[in-house]
Amino acid sequence: MNRTHHRSFKAILFHPTAKGMLLLIPALTALIILFVIPIYRIFHLSLFDPHFTLKYYLAFFQRPVYMRVMWITVKISLIVTAACLFVGYPFALVLSRAGEKLSKLFIVCIILSMCISLLVRNFSWIIILQRSGIVDTFLMKVGLTHHHVKLLHNLFSVVLGMTEILLPYMILPIFSVLKSIDPNLPQAAQTMGARPWQAFWWVTFPLSLPGVYAGFLLVFIMSLGYFITPALLGGAREMMISNMIAFQVQTVLNWHFAAGLSMILLIATLIFYAIFNKAVGLEKLENLGV
Amino acid sequence: MDVNERKIRLIEIIFGVLVSIYLIAPIFVLVPMSFGPARFFSFPPPEFSVEQYVKFFHSAPWWRAIRVSFEVAVMASFFASVLGILTSLAMRYKIPAKGFLNALFISPMIVPLIITAVALYSFFAKFHLVDTIPGLVMAHTILTLPFVIITVSATLKGLDPSLEKAAATLGASPPKVFFKVTLPLIKRGAITGAIFAYMISFDETVVAIFLSSSHAITLPKKMWDSIRFSIEPILPALSTILILFAILMLILLEVLSRKKG
């Protein structure tokens, strides 16, 4: 690389670092103008009105309703993440053990579900769960119940809807880790006298933990900022922090407070993301089917 | 295979099929429903009818929304692809603070959408960009950029840098090297990234809720209004069309990845 000692301007231009920086300029400019500055303005808005003040952050911690929203957000996120784990892990396991044709079919279903419009998927749950909807009618016809069952606009419908959307983000990392485990290892354990479930519990499961961490954090982080599903499938009590931000901006017109809430959500997300990065590594994101 | 093992297999298959059905439940519900009458939703539909489709095809506002979404998605995916390819190429060189820059470029994917939406809404209002196609294109370019960078970077990782070096030493100019050597090599990653960007932009709802209202209404924004406020009877038909569209995209992606192998 010492060829760059030539004095000409062209030579400087072709210095690898300079070349790299030049290539970076367009996207970096766009990102700074259209992303960094707008978000910085929100940050500024949360602290200045018009002079420096912490009142919008203090309001968050002092008024019980906002702590409640935060608690609801964390609660829903945890339930959804757990649901994804309890459905996603066995499914990934089945997927890794299934024959070629079957596993292909399952994977097509996963990817297809990810390709379908988010609103379409939320809408279908409304149709399925609403009063006199598919499930309600079915339950009454079968005779399991004589009254209408409330299935929509509650915690259940939000968790069902969010899990359907976020499940692939749990399945894919676990599956990719399970797939990479040497099949001889659990087999060896079995030939040494372990029962199949013992072989799974002592050999396969510990080896698959990195996938579990990745899926867990990914789903949890995505849940924290969820907006559409709680708004469409949730009832009064399923107001998550994103919905609160929208409410502050659209109805109450309190931009400063909305900015404060946004910063709190952002900081929470970044903290969990840093943990994710430490535990899993950013560069592995591309293997997660994202 | 003993009986026990066969039983386990069967349970596994049943479980797998059930989860798969759960994942694509919208297809089983909305497709049959779309062929019912347009007056009310009931499942299974009481009679066969294409009324919803007829209504949909004659509805100018819905077509306008589709056109807006199409235009925005094409432009956003184009800009995101160009910027994403350049960035991915840049990342191969020695650059100061590379880790930080990498994280910065991925950040639109990590920052909760509501924050991006609110931030852009307040920022764009200053420049008369709210409710305009350029505003939406800019927002979606930034949102889809990480996906292009990730897919193109993945292709670049497998790329042998000696090919480009060889071309350069043989006297090819940098643009020539790019168009004749690099681009064909990363073509597949770039196309996949562009398709991803297109799909994400076409389906993007949260930012559109804030940025589009009367002039530049995107399809998701119109669907959002319809689901929340009026439940128009054409929604199952529209959903079916979008599902069909998703299947086509899936086939396209599959064909692309086949070529690889």
Add this chain to the structure above:
Amino acid sequence: MGKKKVTRREFLKDTAMVTAAAAVGPHIFVRKATAASNKKLVICSYGGSYQASQRKAFFEPFMKATGVKIVEATGPDLAKIKAQVTSGNVEWDVVDIESRIMYTAMTENLLEPIDTNIVKLDTIVKPAIHKYGIGNIAFTTALTYNKKQLKKAPKSWADFWDVKNFPGPRSLQDHAPFNLEFALIADGVNKDKLYPLDIDRAFKKMSQIKGNIDAWWESGAQSIQQLTSGAVVMSSAWNGRVNVAQSKGVPLEIVWEGAAYDWDLWAVPKGTPRKELAMQFIQFALNAKRQAYQCGKLIAYGPSNKLAYNYIDKARQKQLPTYPDNLAKQFSFNSKWWQPRLNKLNEKWAAWKIS
């Protein structure tokens, strides 16, 4: 891409035709607008069957008469108006808003004063006239129920709260105004002595019914949709929309007793570049015959132009909020009381909802 060209060409063709029609058309209602046939006007209203009636009665005739292209938007919320006005980027030229929104917008200096040189007010009823907005229709928010879903007919808000005798899920609008009044009436407060509202008492009463509210509606169309589908057995709803659903054969019934009566107004956001055209539209839409067509044939609201009643038949008048018998059973919603408290109470509402 070929397809796009065709649509654009068709669009041009359409525009040309509209322009030509306007030029040779015998009825030129608005003087200046004809010259600007490529002009447009953005109007934001409340969507659903209400906006459909406005489209037929006002928007389409206005486009025909002037060649101005009307672009429609829905959901005229205050935040959007504020964002547009404060950024100097006004996209809505005319808005149809409820009176409390008009008062808030007015105090925040977000509206243009009505230009009485263009908008003639001599036949408009008094309560509809304001400096920053002119009443368009009087509407009623009333307890509405689905006859098929209830064995007994509810007669008052007290029945709405009576879950034992009137079982089934209910719905209410997702905000504090109106609901607090209804709660107080259900709690036994005389409808003529509501204001100033006893807020604590109202919220306490609201808490009694909260568990039976299945959905909080945000748009008029949504309330009707829920009642029609049987998702709820009763709900608060806007009488005009109920009337439209009834005419389609949906078994809905209105309870006028204890209902709230209020105005929807035309207003113009401050700083619109098409202010004059906006005023011309308002003048156009206040025309007695056009209002009579909207309220008499399309949707049962009360027109603000006195003369409009001359063109509406007796049977229809009985369905309007402004019909004396109906009026006597209702209370007048007090926007002035609400205006300074709106944000605070909305926030309290949100907190109450999730608690």
